[in-house]
Amino acid sequence: MPESVGVRRAQAQRTRSGVLEAAAAVFVDRGIQAPVRDIAERAGVGVGTVYRNFPTRADLVTAVYRHQIDACTALAPRLLEESASPFTALALWTDAFVDFLVTKHGLGAALGSGEPGLENLHTLMLDTLVPACASLLDACAATEELRPGVTAYTLLRAIGNLCITGPDYGQADAKGMVALLLAGCRSTV
Amino acid sequence: MPESVGVRRAQAQRTRSGVLEAAAAVFVDRGIQAPVRDIAERAGVGVGTVYRNFPTRADLVTAVYRHQIDACTALAPRLLEESASPFTALALWTDAFVDFLVTKHGLGAALGSGEPGLENLHTLMLDTLVPACASLLDACAATEELRPGVTAYTLLRAIGNLCITGPDYGQADAKGMVALLLAGCRSTV
Amino acid sequence: MPESVGVRRAQAQRTRSGVLEAAAAVFVDRGIQAPVRDIAERAGVGVGTVYRNFPTRADLVTAVYRHQIDACTALAPRLLEESASPFTALALWTDAFVDFLVTKHGLGAALGSGEPGLENLHTLMLDTLVPACASLLDACAATEELRPGVTAYTLLRAIGNLCITGPDYGQADAKGMVALLLAGCRSTV
Amino acid sequence: MPESVGVRRAQAQRTRSGVLEAAAAVFVDRGIQAPVRDIAERAGVGVGTVYRNFPTRADLVTAVYRHQIDACTALAPRLLEESASPFTALALWTDAFVDFLVTKHGLGAALGSGEPGLENLHTLMLDTLVPACASLLDACAATEELRPGVTAYTLLRAIGNLCITGPDYGQADAKGMVALLLAGCRSTV
DNA sequence: TATGAATGAGCCTTCATTCAT
DNA sequence: CATGAATGAAGGCTCATTCAT
Numbered sequence: 001m002p003e004s005v006g007v008r009r010a011q012a013q014r015t016r017s018g019v020l021e022a023a024a025a026v027f028v029d030r031g032i033q034a035p036v037r038d039i040a041e042r043a044g045v046g047v048g049t050v051y052r053n054f055p056t057r058a059d060l061v062t063a064v065y066r067h068q069i070d071a072c073t074a075l076a077p078r079l080l081e082e083s084a085s086p087f088t089a090l091a092l093w094t095d096a097f098v099d100f101l102v103t104k105h106g107l108g109a110a111l112g113s114g115e116p117g118l119e120n121l122h123t124l125m126l127d128t129l130v131p132a133c134a135s136l137l138d139a140c141a142a143t144e145e146l147r148p149g150v151t152a153y154t155l156l157r158a159i160g161n162l163c164i165t166g167p168d169y170g171q172a173d174a175k176g177m178v179a180l181l182l183a184g185c186r187s188t189v
Numbered sequence: 190m191p192e193s194v195g196v197r198r199a200q201a202q203r204t205r206s207g208v209l210e211a212a213a214a215v216f217v218d219r220g221i222q223a224p225v226r227d228i229a230e231r232a233g234v235g236v237g238t239v240y241r242n243f244p245t246r247a248d249l250v251t252a253v254y255r256h257q258i259d260a261c262t263a264l265a266p267r268l269l270e271e272s273a274s275p276f277t278a279l280a281l282w283t284d285a286f287v288d289f290l291v292t293k294h295g296l297g298a299a300l301g302s303g304e305p306g307l308e309n310l311h312t313l314m315l316d317t318l319v320p321a322c323a324s325l326l327d328a329c330a331a332t333e334e335l336r337p338g339v340t341a342y343t344l345l346r347a348i349g350n351l352c353i354t355g356p357d358y359g360q361a362d363a364k365g366m367v368a369l370l371l372a373g374c375r376s377t378v
Numbered sequence: 379m380p381e382s383v384g385v386r387r388a389q390a391q392r393t394r395s396g397v398l399e400a401a402a403a404v405f406v407d408r409g410i411q412a413p414v415r416d417i418a419e420r421a422g423v424g425v426g427t428v429y430r431n432f433p434t435r436a437d438l439v440t441a442v443y444r445h446q447i448d449a450c451t452a453l454a455p456r457l458l459e460e461s462a463s464p465f466t467a468l469a470l471w472t473d474a475f476v477d478f479l480v481t482k483h484g485l486g487a488a489l490g491s492g493e494p495g496l497e498n499l500h501t502l503m504l505d506t507l508v509p510a511c512a513s514l515l516d517a518c519a520a521t522e523e524l525r526p527g528v529t530a531y532t533l534l535r536a537i538g539n540l541c542i543t544g545p546d547y548g549q550a551d552a553k554g555m556v557a558l559l560l561a562g563c564r565s566t567v
Numbered sequence: 568m569p570e571s572v573g574v575r576r577a578q579a580q581r582t583r584s585g586v587l588e589a590a591a592a593v594f595v596d597r598g599i600q601a602p603v604r605d606i607a608e609r610a611g612v613g614v615g616t617v618y619r620n621f622p623t624r625a626d627l628v629t630a631v632y633r634h635q636i637d638a639c640t641a642l643a644p645r646l647l648e649e650s651a652s653p654f655t656a657l658a659l660w661t662d663a664f665v666d667f668l669v670t671k672h673g674l675g676a677a678l679g680s681g682e683p684g685l686e687n688l689h690t691l692m693l694d695t696l697v698p699a700c701a702s703l704l705d706a707c708a709a710t711e712e713l714r715p716g717v718t719a720y721t722l723l724r725a726i727g728n729l730c731i732t733g734p735d736y737g738q739a740d741a742k743g744m745v746a747l748l749l750a751g752c753r754s755t756v
Numbered sequence: 757t758a759t760g761a762a763t764g765a766g767c768c769t770t771c772a773t774t775c776a777t
Numbered sequence: 778c779a780t781g782a783a784t785g786a787a788g789g790c791t792c793a794t795t796c797a798t
Contacts, residue, residue, distance in 0.1 A: 049763075
């Protein structure tokens with residue numbers, strides 16, 4: 001492989017990263033439905049480049065959030081191991097998830113939206129976040145710290161919804177509400 | 190005032206009501222972002238008529254939900270009076286609010302969305318629902334049934350968010366999550 | 379019905395006709411695939427108006443040619459009646475069809491193209507032109523003036539193809555070739 | 568000239584041939600308007616390579632068909648020599664031409680289309696096929712087997728048009744219609 | 757020479773909004 | 778007042794073509 005090819009690939013990778021960064025920024029500013037043109041402009045590239053790297057909006061959205069979703073997923077077993085009780089682990093994991101969501105305006109809504117074209121993201125959630133959360137819930141159930149009937153998917157959706165923030169309902173509010181929701185999940189025994 | 194004027198006014202009122210009904214139906218079917226033309230068609234009127242009666246979409250949305258929001262508001266003092274405890278009243282009132290939200294596709298999201306053009310709805314919430322909810326919370330606080338720090342606006346936003354339903358997170362899920370949130374709001378004393 | 383409505387409808391009809399005329403002209407100049415914008419511009423209307431009147435390109439194409447196709451169809455029985463022999467009637471009818479085709483650049487190609495979105499036109503051909511032509515062919519067969527094996531659809535497609543003209547192959551050439559084809563269809567008995 | 572230059576040239580030639588083969592295949596599958604990228608992909612080269620070898624689409628199209636067109640051209644004198652009559656030779660030559668056309672999706676249309684960018688192909692037809700066909704026609708005229716007034720160019724265009732096939736008008740139909748056209752060209756003496 | 761990433765013009769389509777009747 | 782035709786901005790997407798490596 002001649003060096004020039006490597007150079008070009010590196011450049012392409014940088015372009016791709018630039019698009020991802022721009023998309024992330026635009027998503028925060030204007031939501032996940034922002035025009036592709038705006039993302040391209042922010043990234044300083046043509047629309048064609050965006051489409052080349054991410055043929056569908058779903059690909060773009062997924063790529064933007066994949067790293068953090070994966071990180072969040074990987075956190076679950078670690079917390080379970082290190083925490084005093086499974087419920088503590090669940091609470092800590094939830095904190096991390098919320099931190100992730102509230103800094104990504106529109107992601108909560110996106111995670112839940114049944115919009116065609118966001119199946120990727122939904123699948124990602126189902127495949128990684130749901131099992132991670134389920135493992136925590138199972139552990140809680142084993143120690144009877146959890147009200148019965150709480151499922152991972154529903155809980156994640158609820159948290160995702162609670163983290164849809166706005167002008168008068170900010171990150172702190174979302175965190176507070178999630179904390180209350182979790183408190184409500186705790187077994188009253 | 191000649192009789193014909195009265196007739197004309199009555200007719201105009203009927204037209205307005207027809208648009209409201211049509212809009213309510215369309216909002217349920219296709220969400221609050223449904224094309225104006227669809228609403229006009231459903232109402233059997235021209236788009237111009239819709240615009241005449243409701244210059245902005247916000248006007249229309251607000252008008253559509255005002256009755257139910259007012260009813261919900263009026264429910265609060267009644268429940269407070271009739272219930273065994275303030276917290277029971279809060280739970281019952283919340284039930285009614287959730288029933289309202291989950292049957293109105295997109296309303297929960299609309300209540301929270303900071304979108305320009307929906308300020309009316311937001312204002313309505315601030316002016317009626319928030320005080321109603323606040324009265325219940327105050328009563329709960331007085332009997333020490335409520336965790337401190339829960340404010341009416343934030344709680345309403347949280348409930349609104351939890352009621353954003355979708356294919357895999359339906360009305361029952363939303364109700365369950367709101368119930369858990371409320372449980373979490375209850376004082377642990 | 380107030381007069382004003384009639385006026386407006388008349389105006390709308392004029393707009394529609396204007397679009398049809400513009401489309402016909404643009405089709406001649408640039409083929410049936412011409413951009414919708416060009417048609418709108420030529421008609422002096424906005425693109426929305428074109429779409430309102432003809433939601434799909436097929437609708438527009440069909441509308442442009444429908445009158446003449448119908449006229450052509452209606453001609454068949456008349457010619458059959460008035461002509462000395464069925465084959466003469468066929469020849470005269472073919473002349474008319476060719477006159478129609480050669481003045482409509484792109485129609486021949488369109489009639490044959492299997493492009494999705496032009497099914498309308500194809501259906502129109504199947505429903506009207508094919509039976510008309512078949513009636514002439516049947517009459518010719520009855521008098522043994524026709525080589526066996528010539529079907530209406532195939533003949534029409536062939537004629538349509540022969541009428542795809544261009545810079546160096548004009549209307550006269552197309553007519554000559556169709557005449558030769560017809561001569562070849564005549565029974566050699 | 569160092570050996571490496573020869574190696575490089577041979578490699579370049581192979582690349583060029585690969586593009587031609589790929590283009591031929593893609594043209595058959597998807598027509599002459601197929602995206603350049605598809606051809607490059609099929610050939611396993613970059614689009615730049617396609618453009619380097621064939622700066623315009625016309626160059627590519629012409630190159631793809633040149634061999635077969637030349638073969639067809641070369642066939643004329645041979646057939647004329649071997650056949651019982653000039654008209655028989657014409658018929659056989661036509662068969663070969665039709666065989667060529669019907670297996671090349673879009674070529675018939677391309678031969679006739681006055682599209683800018685396909686002048687090369689048109690020129691090739693004028694320079695080789697037309698003289699070849701003319702020689703046959705001249706021979707037919709000399710033996711009075713041909714209706715007067717049939718010119719080579721027009722006949723070729725007509726045949727090309729008749730070979731524009733589609734879903735309901737296939738190769739067999741095209742062949743039949745060309746046969747009828749030829750029959751019509753035959754002198755009735 | 758070969759590559760393929762990047763560009764952006766161009767076309768399609770939808771829908772909010774206006775305004776003459 | 779009501780109507781709905783007309784408008785055109787806005788956004789999606791494709792692909793021919795260029796050019797740095």
